[in-house]
Amino acid sequence: MRRPADMWPFRPTVRYARQLAEALRAETVGGILMLLATVAALVWANVADDSYEALRTTTFGPEALHLHLTLSQWAQNGLLTIFFFIAGVEVKEEFVHGELSNLRSAALPILASVAGMIVPVLIYLAVSWGAPGAGRGWAIPTATDIAFALAVLAVTASSMPAALRAFLLTSAVVDDLGAITVIAVFFTEHLNLLALLAGAVIIALYGLLQARRVRGLWIYLPLALVAWYLIEISGVHATVAGVALGLMTRVHSDSCEESSPGERADHYIRPVSAGFVVPVFAFLSAGVVLGVEGLGTILSDRVVLGVIAGLVVGKFLGVFGGAWLAVRLGLARLSEELHWRDMAAVSILAGIGFTVSLLIGNLAYGDDPERVNMVTTGVLVASLTASVLATILLRVRVRHRLNAQDDV
Structure with missing residues (x-):
């Protein structure tokens, strides 16, 4: 007699859930979902602007805990913390096992990433100089969207050398670390020092328990929630808590373990981030009205042009x-597998700002919805342009490499 777990609908449900989770760990699927969410937001906002805006500004949450937020704020401050937790784990992995563990190997992506944050700021300031409110948006073009950029690379140039993906991943990880530092330092207006210190203590306790090999979701999840809440009410953006917790997560596995806590967290949380967190954030952030006249006005705005040029x-x-x-x-040294033309293509790919750029845009102009919509349009145009240009160059490089192999 078959057990209930072997019978419909139990076994198919479990199997399909596992298959779905595995698909969501793939970079291409996450990128496609993000793109679909963006398109859905744009369609809804342009077909029924009022209802979309009403959804974004719907508020809920306990007022007594200072958590009566709009859906858009919950996505920015709550859901994106999960995204940045995974980013923190990736940074830790890179420092312990990846390119960043070796100074000689790490020099190229680190220096490229640092320059890739400084130069866009200079370009942005040069283009937007003198425009009203331009100084508030300087950090918008500093970010590269890891998920979107890697998804484009995976779809268009999966046959390219692994060194190219490693360079993009490492430089984007450093970029994310820089972006979260910018958010923490420059977008903190009112600081509750007591709450911040309490949050730091909770995060340190989380790290200590990780170092002591304490296991159990029952202890780490409450600590993570408390740390998130304390950082949120401290005035520092709550996503900082996500990165800090990710950096405190142990990524080295002991001999008695099949995988490290970092690997397990990545395995279980990445599908949630790729399949729910980022698409929901994109959906609640990307809905801007794109009328012909309005679009012309937006694309002639020097702040928007600065964002596009910067990215x-x-x-x-x-x-x-x-x-x-x-x-x-x-x-630094360039891998023997790569050519400078490969680096040119992937450098254009770094111009996909999207998630983090949208977040910084919301933080910079949160009190001016019209400006937020204009900046969001600029980020979308820039990310689309960078995606298309990089795709063309990457496909050219793939064909060139295949022809070179055939000649050999």
Whole structure:
């Protein structure tokens, strides 16, 4: 006699759930879901603007705990903390096991990433100089969206050398670390020092328990929630708690373990981040009205043009120029598998700002909904432009490599 777990609907449900989770761990699926959510938001906002805006501004949560937030704020402050937790774990993995564990190997993506944050700011400021409120948006073009960029690379150039993906991943990880530092330092207006210190103590306790090999979701989940709440009410953006907890998560597995806590967290949480967190954030952030006249006005705004130029032009010049200069000065070396034309293509890919750029745009102009919509349009245009240009160049490089192999 078959057990109930072997019978419909139990076994198929479990199997399909596992297959879905595995699919969501793939970079391409996450990128597609993000894109679909963005398109859905744009369609809804342009077909029925009032209802979309009403949904974004719907508020809920306990007032007594200072958590009576809009849906959009819950997505920014709550859901994105999960995304940044995974980013924190990735940073830790890179420092312990990846490119960042070796200074010689890490030099190229680190220097390229640093230049890829500085140059877009300079380009943005040059284009937007003198425009009203321009100074508030300087950080918007500094970010690269890891998920979207890796998804484009996986779809268009999966046959390219692994070193190219490693460079993009590592530089984007450093970029995310820089972006969260910018958010913590420059977008904290009112600081509750007591709450911040209490949050730091909870995060340190989380790290201590990790170091002591204490196991059990029952203890880490409450600590993570308390840390998130304390950082949220401290005035520092709550996503900082996500990165800090990710960095405190142990990524080295002991001999008695099949996998480290970091690997297990990534395994179980990444599908949630890719399949729910990022698409919901994209859906609640990307819905802007794109009328012909309005779009013309937006794209003539110097702040918007600064964002577009910073992401498309600044990221390319910064990442490619930083990498080239690092190699020329003998501070780093380029993998023998790669050509500078490969680096040019992936440098353009770094101009996909999307998730983090949208977040910074909301933080910079949160009190001016019209400006937020304009900046959001700029981020979407820049990310689309960078995606298309990078796709074309990557496909050219793939064909060139295949032809070179055939000639051999």
